[in-house]
Amino acid sequence: xxxxxxxxxxxxxxxxxxxxxxxxxxxxxxxxxxxxxxxxxxxxxxxxxxxxxxxxxxxxxxxxxxxxxxxxxxxxxxxxxxxxxxxxxxxxxxxxxxxxxxxxxxxxxxxxxxxxxxxxxxxxxxx
Numbered sequence: 364x365x366x367x368x369x370x371x372x373x374x375x376x377x378x379x380x381x382x383x384x385x386x387x388x389x390x391x392x393x394x395x396x397x398x399x400x401x402x403x404x405x406x407x408x409x410x411x412x413x414x415x416x417x418x419x420x421x422x423x424x425x426x427x428x429x430x431x432x433x434x435x436x437x438x439x440x441x442x443x444x445x446x447x448x449x450x451x452x453x454x455x456x457x458x459x460x461x462x463x464x465x466x467x468x469x470x471x472x473x474x475x476x477x478x479x480x481x482x483x484x485x486x487x488x489x490x
Contacts, residue, residue: 367424370443373431374478381417381428383477386460388445391421443482444471450486457484 374380378393385391396404396411404414411417415430447453454464454472461477471485 371427377417377428394418446487
């Protein structure tokens, strides 16, 4: 049976967007950079802050943020639905992290992350 291992986001600043999503989702964190990876990036002229591909790992699929400087962010073809216990508290937290509310609908709130990617906040369904 196939499984989803990564969800890929196109991004202008992968490290910034990875930091947002690792702070927004429980038990997700930016994949640590070991000495070998830092040396590999340096040889290419990058640092962890300018890395063109930043990974975020957690209990579900990994999130991959890839530099794509010319993408049109007016609308996503795919987005995340994030289920939370306290919708209002999480929306407030995400706004403080740099997200913004796009619109409120019956049963969910459409938001945009700091680079304009849409996602929805929904109430948990007793998971």
